[in-house]
Amino acid sequence: MKIERTLDSVCNFSDDVISGKIKPPSSPEGRFTQILSVGIGGSALGPQFVAEALAPDNPPLKIRFIDNTDPAGIDHQIAQLGPELASTLVIVISKSGGTPETRNGLLEVQKAFREAGLNFAKQGVAITQENSLLDNTARIEGWLARFPMYDWVGGRTSEMSAVGLLAAALQGIDIREMLAGASLMDGANRNPELRNNPAALLALCWYWASDGVGSKDMVVLPYKDSLLLFSRYLQQLVMESLGKEFDLDGNRVNQGLTVYGNKGSTDQHAYIQQLRDGVHNFFVTFIEVLRDRPPGHDWELEPGVTCGDYLFGMLQGTRSALYANDRESITVTVQEVTPRSVGALIALYERAVGIYASLININAYHQPGVEAGKKAAGEVLALQKRVLAVLNEASCKEPVEPLTVEEVAERCHAPEDIEMIYKIITHMAANDRALIAEGSCGSPRSIKVFLGECNVDALYA
Numbered sequence: 001m002k003i004e005r006t007l008d009s010v011c012n013f014s015d016d017v018i019s020g021k022i023k024p025p026s027s028p029e030g031r032f033t034q035i036l037s038v039g040i041g042g043s044a045l046g047p048q049f050v051a052e053a054l055a056p057d058n059p060p061l062k063i064r065f066i067d068n069t070d071p072a073g074i075d076h077q078i079a080q081l082g083p084e085l086a087s088t089l090v091i092v093i094s095k096s097g098g099t100p101e102t103r104n105g106l107l108e109v110q111k112a113f114r115e116a117g118l119n120f121a122k123q124g125v126a127i128t129q130e131n132s133l134l135d136n137t138a139r140i141e142g143w144l145a146r147f148p149m150y151d152w153v154g155g156r157t158s159e160m161s162a163v164g165l166l167a168a169a170l171q172g173i174d175i176r177e178m179l180a181g182a183s184l185m186d187g188a189n190r191n192p193e194l195r196n197n198p199a200a201l202l203a204l205c206w207y208w209a210s211d212g213v214g215s216k217d218m219v220v221l222p223y224k225d226s227l228l229l230f231s232r233y234l235q236q237l238v239m240e241s242l243g244k245e246f247d248l249d250g251n252r253v254n255q256g257l258t259v260y261g262n263k264g265s266t267d268q269h270a271y272i273q274q275l276r277d278g279v280h281n282f283f284v285t286f287i288e289v290l291r292d293r294p295p296g297h298d299w300e301l302e303p304g305v306t307c308g309d310y311l312f313g314m315l316q317g318t319r320s321a322l323y324a325n326d327r328e329s330i331t332v333t334v335q336e337v338t339p340r341s342v343g344a345l346i347a348l349y350e351r352a353v354g355i356y357a358s359l360i361n362i363n364a365y366h367q368p369g370v371e372a373g374k375k376a377a378g379e380v381l382a383l384q385k386r387v388l389a390v391l392n393e394a395s396c397k398e399p400v401e402p403l404t405v406e407e408v409a410e411r412c413h414a415p416e417d418i419e420m421i422y423k424i425i426t427h428m429a430a431n432d433r434a435l436i437a438e439g440s441c442g443s444p445r446s447i448k449v450f451l452g453e454c455n456v457d458a459l460y461a
């Protein structure tokens with residue numbers, strides 16, 4: 001029920017946006033023309049892959065992404081939108097609703113809206129779990145729409161939820177076809193007979209190729225430009241799911257499967273030399289697409305040979321050349337790149353990951369390692385606040401007292417963190433938030449640092 005209701009509301013909302021029934025308040029165009037999707041990890045990779053794979057040449061709304069807390073990257077996206085910010089639908093996606101990168105992206109975009117004199121709430125959409133920080137913010141600020149994400153849907157398997165479907169529908173992609181493809185694949189993967197169960201076969205191939213311990217890397221090579229981001233999408237799906245320290249019985253296993261790749265035949269002119277002749281630490285997955293281009297557009301650029309025949313020849317040739325040198329490969333063949341086949345591909349790999357995880361007895365659906373990195377990042381920012389307080393105190397003296405890195409570390413009572421303190425100081429200096437009085441950032445012992453301005457309020461905070 002909930003799923004159907006969400007799907008209907010995604011379809012109705014996107015129909016209304018595309019038809020102009022729902023419109024931005026102050027755009028001369030009178031309708032939304034752009035999507036700015038703010039999210040990271042599972043809240044970005046699926047929508048990015050699907051946009052690249054399936055968006056038509058002239059979509060009703062074009063899409064851009066903010067998937068990082070890189071200020072220059074964010075500025076670039078906003079600058080590229082230019083005056084079209086007024087007709088941009090901002091979709092903020094976060095299952096937890098509290099991911100710092102996504103929150104920062106939102107705050108930066110809201111600032112850009114304020115500076116352009118636009119009302120963000122009338123152009124903002126949230127996709128998140130009910131009652132998350134993001135959900136509450138969107139509700140209190142009265143955003144244009146909110147769509148739910150359910151607890152039982154993991155971020156990296158959320159492409160077929162509102163997370164992936166809303167942006168896809170707004171780009172004019174037939175999302176019911178994507179779901180139909182996923183559903184067909186789901187049906188096929190319920191077959192208890194192994195040889196007729198595609199996901200089980202795929203998982204067994206991975207097991208066989210990597211000795212069940214990830215001893216070989218998975219190189220994913222779609223021979224189709226529109227599938228370029230499939231390997232990046234799979235990188236999260238596979239590595240975040242399977243890269244685990246402990247198995248389900250608590251044994252230390254350090255499992256995983258490394259995924260990389262871009263596309264063929266492009267990569268044949270890059271690293272495939274090593275795959276053919278170098279260290280044998282991988283297996284390849286070719287994604288073969290039979291239909292070269294839409295009907296009626298083909299022509300022979302040499303007698304009897306089309307451009308697509310070359311692509312076909314490159315795939316088959318590479319496959320044979322690798323095989324001749326004992327390099328294993330899997331080939332996944334689809335008829336053409338359509339919403340249905342892309343839905344099926346996503347469902348295939350989601351299920352293969354689940355089956356492989358049970359073969360190696362690990363939990364595919366948590367990510368404790370990511371949490372460790374986030375915690376450490378929080379500690380760095382807390383240390384930075386202490387560094388700032390120490391520098392401020394010294395910079396408020398008359399005369400100003402420039403400090404060495406060692407002195408800062410001592411006054412922070414963190415001599416063991418001296419390397420991190422040096423990193424913090426160089427970062428602040430590069431961004432004009434600290435001034436180097438003496439020495440150069442390249443040689444840590446030489447520098448003496450102070451703040452350009454004394455913040456008297458902070459002294460007594």
Ligand SMILES: O=P(O)(O)OC[C@H]1O[C@H](O)[C@H](O)[C@@H](O)[C@@H]1O
Nearest residue numbers: 041042043094095096099155370
């Ligand atoms: O959707 P969110 O809650 O913002 O999470 C975004 C991403 O960040 C986390 O750190 C996880 O490692 C990912 O699996 C997740 O997709």
